[in-house]
Amino acid sequence: MINIKDIRKTYMKTSVETNVLRGVTFSVQRGEYVAIMGASGSGKSTLMNIIGCLDKPTNGQFELDNINVLQLDDDALSALRNKKFGFVFQQFFLLERTSSIDNVLLPLIYTDKYPADATQRARKLLDDVGLKDRTEYHANELSGGQQQRVAIARSLINDPDIILADEPTGNLDSENAAEIVEIFSRLHKEGRTIIVVTHDRTVAEHAQRILELKDGQLKG
Amino acid sequence: MKISKNITLSCKLLTVHKLRTALCISSMTIGVAAVIVMVSMGRGAQKHVLDMIRDMGTNLIVVNAGHVTLVGGRETQSAIVTSLQITDADAIKSQCASVVDAAPETSSKMSVQWESENLKTEIVGVAPSAFRIRNIEIEKGRAFDEVDNDTAQRVAIIGEVIVEKIFHGETPIGYLIRIGGALFEVVGVMKAKGIDANGVDRDDRILIPLNTAMHRLIRTTFIQRIHIQVTDSTQLKSAETEIRELLRDRHRLRDKPDDFTIQNQATLIETERESSRVLTLLVASVAAISLLVGGIGILAVMLTVGRERRQEIGLRRAIGARRRDIRTQFLLESLIIAGLGGFFGAFLGMLSTFLASKIGNLPAVQSWDAMGAGLTLSFIIGLIFGIYPASKAATLEPIEALRAE
Numbered sequence: 001m002i003n004i005k006d007i008r009k010t011y012m013k014t015s016v017e018t019n020v021l022r023g024v025t026f027s028v029q030r031g032e033y034v035a036i037m038g039a040s041g042s043g044k045s046t047l048m049n050i051i052g053c054l055d056k057p058t059n060g061q062f063e064l065d066n067i068n069v070l071q072l073d074d075d076a077l078s079a080l081r082n083k084k085f086g087f088v089f090q091q092f093f094l095l096e097r098t099s100s101i102d103n104v105l106l107p108l109i110y111t112d113k114y115p116a117d118a119t120q121r122a123r124k125l126l127d128d129v130g131l132k133d134r135t136e137y138h139a140n141e142l143s144g145g146q147q148q149r150v151a152i153a154r155s156l157i158n159d160p161d162i163i164l165a166d167e168p169t170g171n172l173d174s175e176n177a178a179e180i181v182e183i184f185s186r187l188h189k190e191g192r193t194i195i196v197v198t199h200d201r202t203v204a205e206h207a208q209r210i211l212e213l214k215d216g217q218l219k220g
Numbered sequence: 221m222k223i224s225k226n227i228t229l230s231c232k233l234l235t236v237h238k239l240r241t242a243l244c245i246s247s248m249t250i251g252v253a254a255v256i257v258m259v260s261m262g263r264g265a266q267k268h269v270l271d272m273i274r275d276m277g278t279n280l281i282v283v284n285a286g287h288v289t290l291v292g293g294r295e296t297q298s299a300i301v302t303s304l305q306i307t308d309a310d311a312i313k314s315q316c317a318s319v320v321d322a323a324p325e326t327s328s329k330m331s332v333q334w335e336s337e338n339l340k341t342e343i344v345g346v347a348p349s350a351f352r353i354r355n356i357e358i359e360k361g362r363a364f365d366e367v368d369n370d371t372a373q374r375v376a377i378i379g380e381v382i383v384e385k386i387f388h389g390e391t392p393i394g395y396l397i398r399i400g401g402a403l404f405e406v407v408g409v410m411k412a413k414g415i416d417a418n419g420v421d422r423d424d425r426i427l428i429p430l431n432t433a434m435h436r437l438i439r440t441t442f443i444q445r446i447h448i449q450v451t452d453s454t455q456l457k458s459a460e461t462e463i464r465e466l467l468r469d470r471h472r473l474r475d476k477p478d479d480f481t482i483q484n485q486a487t488l489i490e491t492e493r494e495s496s497r498v499l500t501l502l503v504a505s506v507a508a509i510s511l512l513v514g515g516i517g518i519l520a521v522m523l524t525v526g527r528e529r530r531q532e533i534g535l536r537r538a539i540g541a542r543r544r545d546i547r548t549q550f551l552l553e554s555l556i557i558a559g560l561g562g563f564f565g566a567f568l569g570m571l572s573t574f575l576a577s578k579i580g581n582l583p584a585v586q587s588w589d590a591m592g593a594g595l596t597l598s599f600i601i602g603l604i605f606g607i608y609p610a611s612k613a614a615t616l617e618p619i620e621a622l623r624a625e
């Protein structure tokens with residue numbers, strides 16, 4: 001479903017060129033669970049943002065479900081992100097002073113049609129990640145692990161094809177990290193496509209396939 | 221995206237920074253309230269002046285001897301003029317069709333004495349018809365009549381200020397006072413009228429019969445002015461022309477300029493209305509500037525908000541918000557701030573106007589149109605000063621926003 005060919009990304013900063021990605025080629029099939037590993041600064045987030053249509057490569061080809069993503073305009077990309085992807089970030093990015101359930105519901109306000117059963121769906125998702133009794137808690141009243149689980153519930157509200165997680169356990173202790181990894185494994189069993197970026201091997205080992213990003217290229 | 225969802229969301233976000241939002245709203249509130257109060261007070265002052273003009277009498281035309289010029293916004297009559305006579309007043313009354321009545325008068329500043337008290341005041345010799353024409357009411361005692369005038373009786377009707385200053389508030393009916401050396405009997409006290417449009421205190425004067433003034437006191441055959449009442453206000457213009465022609469004819473002026481000045485109440489009201497409208501507009505514009513300051517407050521706050529919420533913007537873009545969704549959201553927040561400010565300001569403005577007029581006894585006219593204008597202005601300002609921060613937030617690239625600290 002994801003087909004990436006010879007992707008390059010070059011940052012220009014004060015006339016110094018940084019070649020972060022130097023020809024990345026890989027593909028991901030529907031239902032696959034892939035981990036991308038690499039040292040800090042190796043370009044994992046850059047690659048992840050390109051896959052998630054948040055950023056564009058300097059060069060290369062990128063097809064998503066046979067759509068040439070690089071030709072789409074800004075509005076089309078927004079719609080694509082809304083429909084196809086569920087994002088999980090290292091910093092959770094929950095809205096402060098907003099309840100868990102409202103945070104989970106947030107992506108729905110950007111869909112064409114606000115579903116009638118939205119609240120039930122959000123409750124179910126929070127229940128699935130073990131936060132049944134935390135639906136009305138605000139982000140600042142939750143632990144890091146709980147916040148990340150709210151973020152996962154949020155990523156699932158639009159029933160996306162692909163979950164993109166960038167260092168999802170980076171801000172968590174090993175116990176909470178294990179819980180998150182367990183949730184991903186369950187989601188994988190339910191048939192979702194998952195791509196996780198991490199530098200933690202114990203996290204990566206749960207994936208079916210581990211890719212290494214090194215010197216701007218993927219090895220795996 | 222659902223606009224109602226967006227509004228509730230914006231409201232929720234505004235409550236996150238309660239103090240900042242409140243400050244922003246209150247600056248808008250003050251601006252809108254200031255506009256309303258200024259317009260209301262301006263209108264009140266205008267109404268006050270118009271009331272004073274109407275208070276001079278109804279459907280009035282005043283003919284002054286010589287030239288009356290405006291000095292520093294106040295009427296000043298040229299020194300002793302000898303052009304008008306009682307016969308002019310009689311002729312106007314009998315020959316001009318639209319004239320109901322005419323009251324000639326002459327006046328002079330003279331000293332008044334009672335026991336050891338004395339002061340200088342305006343002594344006005346008037347025909348008895350003046351009481352009706354000029355709306356002069358008697359508080360105590362009586363007015364004088366045609367008999368008093370014809371027989372040149374030495375009777376006087378005094379103003380409130382004289383009662384205070386000479387009689388220290390005592391009722392002086394029947395007392396004898398000396399005016400310019402001659403003895404007069406006080407027969408009445410005028411109802412207080414206050415300051416007129418020219419800044420003259422209408423209570424600081426004494427009325428005596430015209431004939432008494434001309435033959436026994438000032439000793440003159442000329443009068444200074446004639447107050448003329450016209451059948452109705454639509455006749456004011458034509459009556460003025462009629463009177464001018466009659467007087468020019470009687471004074472044999474041919475191609476010489478007028479030796480008198482005619483003031484028409486309608487023109488007076490018109491001029492007054494015009495000048496105070498300009499003033500009201502001016503003051504309201506100054507108040508509108510404070511609204512602008514409120515707008516700049518919104519600009520500053522929304523720019524800060526945009527910077528602080530970069531990660532939130534990034535997250536929203538990631539989960540599917542289009543640029544225009546971000547713009548709408550920020551613009552909505554500005555509009556909510558401005559709208560709430562406008563709403564509170566309208567309430568505060570109308571309330572203070574109400575209190576000023578009802579409790580403070582200040583001349584203020586409740587101005588609903590100013591309220592509407594204030595409300596509209598606040599929305600426009602919210603829109604204008606909200607567009608830039610909103611566009612700035614919308615043009616932020618999603619990855620930049622997400623990487624922000």
Ligand SMILES: Nc1ncnc2c1ncn2[C@@H]1O[C@H](COP(=O)(O)OP(=O)(O)O)[C@@H](O)[C@H]1O
Nearest residue numbers: 011013018020039040041042043044045046047
């Ligand atoms: N906007 C940018 N401008 C310039 N350099 C950038 C920018 N974003 C990332 N980089 C650089 O690209 C490299 C890869 O960054 P990133 O993808 O975040 O790495 P990782 O997620 O693997 O730690 C780093 O050296 C970083 O400094």
Ligand SMILES: [Mg+2]
Nearest residue numbers: 044045046167
């Ligand atoms: Mg990273």
